[in-house]
Amino acid sequence: MNNENQLIEYCKDVLHYAVFNKDEQSNEYDIEVSDHGLVLKPIFPITYQITEKLYNDIYETLNLALTPELTLIRPLSMQIVTFDEADRNVARGIWFPWRVGKAKRLTMDFATLYKRYEESGRIPIMDIIDWDYRKSPHLIVTGVSGSGKSFFLSYLLKMCSRVGDVLVIDPKSSDLARWARHQPDVDTVLPAFVDGSKIGNQQGIGTSYLQAVNKRLKDVEILMYRRQSLLYQKSEKVSTDYSELGLKPYFIIADELAALMTGAPKSLKDEFQSTLTRIVVLGRESGVYLVMAMQSARAEYIPTIVRDSISVRLQLGRINSENTKFLFPELKEMPMIPLGGKGTGIISIAGDDRYAGIEPVATPTIKE
Numbered sequence: 001m002n003n004e005n006q007l008i009e010y011c012k013d014v015l016h017y018a019v020f021n022k023d024e025q026s027n028e029y030d031i032e033v034s035d036h037g038l039v040l041k042p043i044f045p046i047t048y049q050i051t052e053k054l055y056n057d058i059y060e061t062l063n064l065a066l067t068p069e070l071t072l073i074r075p076l077s078m079q080i081v082t083f084d085e086a087d088r089n090v091a092r093g094i095w096f097p098w099r100v101g102k103a104k105r106l107t108m109d110f111a112t113l114y115k116r117y118e119e120s121g122r123i124p125i126m127d128i129i130d131w132d133y134r135k136s137p138h139l140i141v142t143g144v145s146g147s148g149k150s151f152f153l154s155y156l157l158k159m160c161s162r163v164g165d166v167l168v169i170d171p172k173s174s175d176l177a178r179w180a181r182h183q184p185d186v187d188t189v190l191p192a193f194v195d196g197s198k199i200g201n202q203q204g205i206g207t208s209y210l211q212a213v214n215k216r217l218k219d220v221e222i223l224m225y226r227r228q229s230l231l232y233q234k235s236e237k238v239s240t241d242y243s244e245l246g247l248k249p250y251f252i253i254a255d256e257l258a259a260l261m262t263g264a265p266k267s268l269k270d271e272f273q274s275t276l277t278r279i280v281v282l283g284r285e286s287g288v289y290l291v292m293a294m295q296s297a298r299a300e301y302i303p304t305i306v307r308d309s310i311s312v313r314l315q316l317g318r319i320n321s322e323n324t325k326f327l328f329p330e331l332k333e334m335p336m337i338p339l340g341g342k343g344t345g346i347i348s349i350a351g352d353d354r355y356a357g358i359e360p361v362a363t364p365t366i367k368e
């Protein structure tokens with residue numbers, strides 16, 4: 001028996017006990033495998049019902065039974081494939097994408113990571129996962145304190161500031177702000193308390209800082225409209241983007257957005273959220289991208305429309321249904337098998353055919 005047949009037999013055995021536990025059901029489906037995933041083909045008539053629950057049960061069973069040889073990817077919804085030439089009773093199947101082996105963490109110096117970017121035009125995340133910001137605009141990372149958000153955001157800041165122009169919003173004035181201080185080309189909006197003179201200012205970061213941030217975001221919005229107008233005037237293509245004009249991407253990198261809004265008056269919060277929404281919804285063609293980190297993607301901190309327009313989502317730290325429900329509402333009670341260690345969690349990249357759903361991630365470790 002070759003490896004492929006052995007794998008199919010193994011999957012059938014595993015599913016026989018856990019999912020298709022009536023004897024006759026073993027003859028009611030077939031399995032095909034490839035390097036990219038598994039198709040389970042029901043042979044109608046069948047005595048089981050094909051529901052989201054069945055899909056999840058099969059996913060869950062295979063996920064554990066196949067790791068680490070294969071890493072199952074959790075699709076955002078049930079995936080059906082069709083076989084147009086096949087007999088009517090076997091002309092469709094349900095699809096479970098996977099990767100052979102495990103994606104590996106990148107542990108190297110920044111120069112080597114940047115070289116990878118130069119070779120591919122995409123920002124490296126793991127050995128076989130990278131971010132093509134033109135196809136998948138905007139990125140959000142969530143996770144509890146100490147899960148590795150700032151570490152990853154600092155890496156992205158270093159990368160983005162080499163790739164394009166950057167505006168840093170750092171209400172905590174920590175990792176991002178400290179790094180940006182020595183970079184004359186990086187634009188930064190920091191709270192007034194940072195220079196020491198305004199400590200004790202009753203307005204705090206809630207009001208004056210949010211005012212300053214709103215003002216800068218408005219400037220970015222104007223830049224975005226200017227780029228769109230140029231594209232309209234200069235491009236003959238129906239589908240195009242800023243790169244046709246020879247422009248660089250513009251990244252807004254924001255840490256702990258929720259802290260920005262605490263204690264601020266409603267009018268300022270509304271203004272902030274609506275500018276952010278326009279940038280995120282319209283930024284793709286003009287090359288204006290939002291990269292942000294926050295503890296939780298709760299709707300009171302980030303408008304749902306902003307969250308839903310962000311293509312790349314990462315959640316770091318402990319993953320459970322309680323904390324994934326904001327950023328990954330489609331995950332429900334689905335368990336993921338984490339890679340473990342600092343800066344690990346789950347990732348989903350929409351808009352890029354190379355990624356089929358939610359999978360484990362470990363962010364790069366940058367060696368000095």
Ligand SMILES: Nc1ncnc2c1ncn2[C@@H]1O[C@H](COP(=O)(O)OP(=O)(O)OP(=O)(O)O)[C@@H](O)[C@H]1O
Nearest residue numbers: 144145146147148149150151152342343363364365
């Ligand atoms: N990919 C990684 N490789 C190596 N170390 C990492 C990685 N990611 C995070 N760490 C380490 O984990 C620790 C916590 O990370 P970090 O400060 O980024 O967490 P955080 O989620 O931003 O927490 P907070 O919200 O409290 O700032 C740091 O000491 C950091 O150096």
